[in-house]
Amino acid sequence: MKISTLSIGDELICGEVVDTNASHIAGKLYDLGARVRRHLTVGDREDAIVLALEELSIDSDAVIVTGGLGPTPDDLTAAAAAQAAGRELELSQEALAHLASFAERLPGGLHPANRRQALVPAGSELIPNPVGTACGFILKLGSARLFFLPGVPSEMERMLEETVLPALAAPGREARLRVVLKLFGVSEAAVAATLEGCLPEGSPVELAYCVKFPEIHLILRSLARHEQSLQAAAAAVRERLAEFVFAEGEQTMDRALAALLKGSGLTLALAESCTGGMIAARITAEPGSSGYFLEGNVTYSNEAKTRMLQVPAELIASRGAVSAEVASAMASGARRAAGSDLALSVTGIAGPDGGTPEKPVGTVFVALADADGCRVNGYHFLGDRAAVRSITCFTALDWLRKHLLTLGAKD
Amino acid sequence: MKISTLSIGDELICGEVVDTNASHIAGKLYDLGARVRRHLTVGDREDAIVLALEELSIDSDAVIVTGGLGPTPDDLTAAAAAQAAGRELELSQEALAHLASFAERLPGGLHPANRRQALVPAGSELIPNPVGTACGFILKLGSARLFFLPGVPSEMERMLEETVLPALAAPGREARLRVVLKLFGVSEAAVAATLEGCLPEGSPVELAYCVKFPEIHLILRSLARHEQSLQAAAAAVRERLAEFVFAEGEQTMDRALAALLKGSGLTLALAESCTGGMIAARITAEPGSSGYFLEGNVTYSNEAKTRMLQVPAELIASRGAVSAEVASAMASGARRAAGSDLALSVTGIAGPDGGTPEKPVGTVFVALADADGCRVNGYHFLGDRAAVRSITCFTALDWLRKHLLTLGAKD
Numbered sequence: 001m002k003i004s005t006l007s008i009g010d011e012l013i014c015g016e017v018v019d020t021n022a023s024h025i026a027g028k029l030y031d032l033g034a035r036v037r038r039h040l041t042v043g044d045r046e047d048a049i050v051l052a053l054e055e056l057s058i059d060s061d062a063v064i065v066t067g068g069l070g071p072t073p074d075d076l077t078a079a080a081a082a083q084a085a086g087r088e089l090e091l092s093q094e095a096l097a098h099l100a101s102f103a104e105r106l107p108g109g110l111h112p113a114n115r116r117q118a119l120v121p122a123g124s125e126l127i128p129n130p131v132g133t134a135c136g137f138i139l140k141l142g143s144a145r146l147f148f149l150p151g152v153p154s155e156m157e158r159m160l161e162e163t164v165l166p167a168l169a170a171p172g173r174e175a176r177l178r179v180v181l182k183l184f185g186v187s188e189a190a191v192a193a194t195l196e197g198c199l200p201e202g203s204p205v206e207l208a209y210c211v212k213f214p215e216i217h218l219i220l221r222s223l224a225r226h227e228q229s230l231q232a233a234a235a236a237v238r239e240r241l242a243e244f245v246f247a248e249g250e251q252t253m254d255r256a257l258a259a260l261l262k263g264s265g266l267t268l269a270l271a272e273s274c275t276g277g278m279i280a281a282r283i284t285a286e287p288g289s290s291g292y293f294l295e296g297n298v299t300y301s302n303e304a305k306t307r308m309l310q311v312p313a314e315l316i317a318s319r320g321a322v323s324a325e326v327a328s329a330m331a332s333g334a335r336r337a338a339g340s341d342l343a344l345s346v347t348g349i350a351g352p353d354g355g356t357p358e359k360p361v362g363t364v365f366v367a368l369a370d371a372d373g374c375r376v377n378g379y380h381f382l383g384d385r386a387a388v389r390s391i392t393c394f395t396a397l398d399w400l401r402k403h404l405l406t407l408g409a410k411d
Numbered sequence: 412m413k414i415s416t417l418s419i420g421d422e423l424i425c426g427e428v429v430d431t432n433a434s435h436i437a438g439k440l441y442d443l444g445a446r447v448r449r450h451l452t453v454g455d456r457e458d459a460i461v462l463a464l465e466e467l468s469i470d471s472d473a474v475i476v477t478g479g480l481g482p483t484p485d486d487l488t489a490a491a492a493a494q495a496a497g498r499e500l501e502l503s504q505e506a507l508a509h510l511a512s513f514a515e516r517l518p519g520g521l522h523p524a525n526r527r528q529a530l531v532p533a534g535s536e537l538i539p540n541p542v543g544t545a546c547g548f549i550l551k552l553g554s555a556r557l558f559f560l561p562g563v564p565s566e567m568e569r570m571l572e573e574t575v576l577p578a579l580a581a582p583g584r585e586a587r588l589r590v591v592l593k594l595f596g597v598s599e600a601a602v603a604a605t606l607e608g609c610l611p612e613g614s615p616v617e618l619a620y621c622v623k624f625p626e627i628h629l630i631l632r633s634l635a636r637h638e639q640s641l642q643a644a645a646a647a648v649r650e651r652l653a654e655f656v657f658a659e660g661e662q663t664m665d666r667a668l669a670a671l672l673k674g675s676g677l678t679l680a681l682a683e684s685c686t687g688g689m690i691a692a693r694i695t696a697e698p699g700s701s702g703y704f705l706e707g708n709v710t711y712s713n714e715a716k717t718r719m720l721q722v723p724a725e726l727i728a729s730r731g732a733v734s735a736e737v738a739s740a741m742a743s744g745a746r747r748a749a750g751s752d753l754a755l756s757v758t759g760i761a762g763p764d765g766g767t768p769e770k771p772v773g774t775v776f777v778a779l780a781d782a783d784g785c786r787v788n789g790y791h792f793l794g795d796r797a798a799v800r801s802i803t804c805f806t807a808l809d810w811l812r813k814h815l816l817t818l819g820a821k822d
Binding site (some may be wrong): 009010011014015016017018019020022023024025027028029030035036037038039040041042043044046052070071073074110111112113114132133140151154163180193195204208211212217221224234272274276277278279280281283284287288289290293294295296297298299300301303304306308337338349354358362385386389404 | 412422423424425426427428429430431433434435436437438440441446447448450451452454459463468485529550578586589591598599600601603604608617618619620621622623628630632682685686687688689690691692693695696697698700703704705706707708709710711712715717718745748749762763764794796797798800
């Protein structure tokens, strides 16, 4: 089955928004065994949309269209779809009823402008939207089935999952498989060198690299019939890069860590300086984190380090707030104050100011305290403020993850 | 001038990577006065690339192509470009020299595979790459000029800026202007209703909506010659929506708030429960935040609320941790403990668990304490855990922003 996608919006064509929908849909279709043939983006111009629909429907069995279904005058997708299919726009009673059911949930109720959203091409089939005002619709154009979805990602994703993907899942289609290994702490070139000759000549497995700073994703793809080759290749890659793989597939660092923390039965406290709450925000992003996370101390001022974490003022004066000694004292202090089993601390110079010849921007110390004491590591990270904060955060989380794995192995 | 863009890569077509290049290029072209006509994405298949190049060159004066110029066997862009133009691939001495100059900067030196990157279609003109191994090139196809750039964003962006944009800046071209108003606390439909009839009939100003949850961006665009109309339209929109506009253009909530905090000379402390450090992370994302931000308390456990913020345990027991009273006590406690001028606190039920009939998921209280006392607001937000946390965070920041503006107005 040939599937194409079309994104509609001046905000895309003028560079004001990054199109995440195209990527999301492509990923979901790939898993279904259908690779996107081509993706097209056009602006909010009725003639451009009509032309794009006509072109894509010539050589696609299905086209998934996102955007332009909102309540404002620049939302022209329904009108363009009607024109391309030689139909009239008509007021859908079903869509109106849907809008009415949303009225009570919207602040200020439903606005008359929302009524526009109930206009769909005559003869089209509605796609329910459980989380927003815009219904989608399905329309035939030549031999292609066109699926129209709103551009708001959360709405689009639900409707894709619940209506579009089931409609496209042909019984005879061979699924495609994918193994995604997520790495941290190693460069792309080093990964490539390590993997040289790892896949046998003529392997049906595709290997792709994808840098998502500070992570590197290694992607292995194959048709379902080559699953054995795929698993063998994945095993070979895992063996060579084991120490850097922190997660696979849909798993993330945050979720992997959440599962380990939950499984360990241990409690955690945090003390953050240069990451300023980023680590706590990631830990608490996971549902159920209140089961193991007690508290975070964002001790930005030196006075806060002393009062909240009992870091001696003399230690800060003699070693500096960014030092192995202060990182240690922060972790131990956080653990003691919270009465937690574990405590993780971070202090560093994220920049752009505050660097010195001895401690340049990017100097970071991370400490981990538990019942056995406190260990500390020092780093010199490259990059701007956001990069230093982000890699510091990831480094701390990865250390905690490895520590919990070691504990698990000892049990 | 008609300009199209083409992104090449299986990682795009398989949904593993979000295409940020298309958006970046579109934004730069818009500022130059050239709007992207259409954007196309295809995978790493030589025939698909050839077809895309042929199609786009028929009705474009220029096509900017990214991706597929790397050293690996799935990099097929140069071969496809040669085929589309009916040329041979030839080894460019200039590109080879460039590669050689990079050898010493690469860890482990230049890999033999990199030599592939010196193969370009005969008769093409090289585009220098100051930051990577892959040279770009320019090729005529029919009446279109095709610009080929690597897909690595940092390399692509430099080459676009230094070679492609200057080549496309026609002396007669009229620049385009853009005003971006960023709104919070109002629905898209309400904005559209408020602005009805705001632009005069036949106005040369385009008005576009762009939802970036929880923000709504209102974008006004025009040709440079209509600057007066654009500014008048922007002024009219500002007047109607003043209470919701928190930033304009490149300004963000975080930067706007940072400027206000810096200008106020006041210090800030935070106490976060359901946002778990997100507010602190945003405050400290700005350089110089140590000048006004003293500390953040991520008091996830009730015990932490009592010990760190002196919230009476009886109050938590009688009113619940998620209550106006506890939010107030958290803000007052944080202000007292830190000795700050201002303190902002947040407590809420982000879900998915923890909701009750009286306090469903999405129930949130935000409190703001200063020398005059403490005020608290209650909310019922819709959405999943991430959405509730994100809108809570934004609501708290926006309140602080408005409070600082009021103080500024009093001065």
